[in-house]
Amino acid sequence: MLDGVDPALVDEAEIALxxxxxxxGDDSLQLRWIGHQLHAEPSVQVDGTLDLQAAHAIAHEAQDRLCHHVPKLTEVTVHVGPPAAQDG
Structure with missing residues (x-):
């Protein structure tokens, strides 16, 4: 879902992730404008054998990179999961 977001911003966000x-890998990336602020909700894949602390650190780094590389981005919620082959 892009809500009128410039495709160049989407590309920049995907590169940062x-x-x-x-x-x-990444499963999805939603970017949307809420007023004059950009919000992102990516879903990324990490090694399914990682412990929760390591997966959380990766999510935090992804959030930091998005905020640094995407102008006007003010809110990021990163979802983390294993690749489909490692799922359950």
């Missing part, structure tokens, strides 16, 4: 150490 995929360049995050520990992120091995």
């Amino acid at each position: 995929n360049d995050t150490p520990g992120v091995i």
Whole structure:
């Protein structure tokens, strides 16, 4: 879902996510404008054998990278999960 977001911002966000150490893929990325603020909700894949603390650290790094690389981004909620082959 893009809500009128410039495709260049979407590309920049995807690059920032995929360049995050520990992120091995992305399932989805939602960017939307709420007023004059941009909000992001990515879902990324990490190694399913990682402990919760390591997965949380990767999510935090992904959030930091998004905020640094995407202008006007004020709110980020990163969802983390294993690749489908490792799921359950």
